[in-house]
Amino acid sequence: SQTIHQWPATLVQPVGSPLSLECTVEGTSNPNLYWYRQAAGRGLQLLFYSVGIGQISSEVPQNLSASRPQDRQFILSSKKLLLSDSGFYLCAWSKTGTYEQYFGPGTRLTVT
Amino acid sequence: AQKVTQAQTEISVVEKEDVTLDCVYETRDTTYYLFWYKQPPSGELVFLIRRNSFDEQNEISGRYSWNFQKSTSSFNFTITASQVVDSAVYFCALSEAWGATNKLIFGTGTLLAVQP
Numbered sequence: 001s002q003t004i005h006q007w008p009a010t011l012v013q014p015v016g017s018p019l020s021l022e023c024t025v026e027g028t029s030n031p032n033l034y035w036y037r038q039a040a041g042r043g044l045q046l047l048f049y050s051v052g053i054g055q056i057s058s059e060v061p062q063n064l065s066a067s068r069p070q071d072r073q074f075i076l077s078s079k080k081l082l083l084s085d086s087g088f089y090l091c092a093w094s095k096t097g098t099y100e101q102y103f104g105p106g107t108r109l110t111v112t
Numbered sequence: 113a114q115k116v117t118q119a120q121t122e123i124s125v126v127e128k129e130d131v132t133l134d135c136v137y138e139t140r141d142t143t144y145y146l147f148w149y150k151q152p153p154s155g156e157l158v159f160l161i162r163r164n165s166f167d168e169q170n171e172i173s174g175r176y177s178w179n180f181q182k183s184t185s186s187f188n189f190t191i192t193a194s195q196v197v198d199s200a201v202y203f204c205a206l207s208e209a210w211g212a213t214n215k216l217i218f219g220t221g222t223l224l225a226v227q228p
Contacts, residue, residue: 103157
């Protein structure tokens with residue numbers, strides 16, 4: 001069966017510091033991968049998605065970036081965090097050709 | 113433009129009551145997919161159901177049932193005999209197949225509180 005991992009689970013970082021959140025998927029190959037952010041107030045915003053190694057599409061221009069160095073690894077990064085980057089970050093995967101996405105446990109980021 | 117509207121921000125019921133969560137969507141495509149996800153307090157989104165636009169049959173899974181009506185662009189979710197464990201935020205989502213992948217458009221969610 002497939003599982004998706006995210007770490008860290010919780011993170012508190014000062015403004016201006018760098019960020020690296022990691023997501024890995026097990027039990028499948030060549031998944032589509034997604035990063036979402038859920039700010040206070042519940043809305044889920046798609047940040048990035050990837051259909052393959054090195055292929056990243058950005059949905060929202062911002063100071064975040066994503067990379068996919070391996071087939072089942074998806075990384076969300078920032079060089080300098082802003083207060084507005086605080087939120088709950090969710091990674092998700094889907095099989096190519098299917099439409100439901102499966103989500104990881106999330107990372108709660110607080111920028112102080 | 114695609115849009116999903118969940119007009120109910122919060123619903124509170126007493127255990128064993130039935131509750132319906134509303135979802136209205138907008139899309140120009142003739143082929144699309146609708147979803148419901150559950151987000152318990154732990155935060156992880158749990159996939160509940162996918163419905164294809166060409167299949168209007170209602171679906172029942174245990175205490176859960178879904179009513180899809182293209183005529184009103186609605187995909188409502190009913191929990192029968194609610195339980196405290198049903199307390200969560202529920203999201204409705206829409207996807208239009210787009211290239212090699214799909215993008216989910218989420219509603220703003222409905223917080224369901226089931227009181228014992």
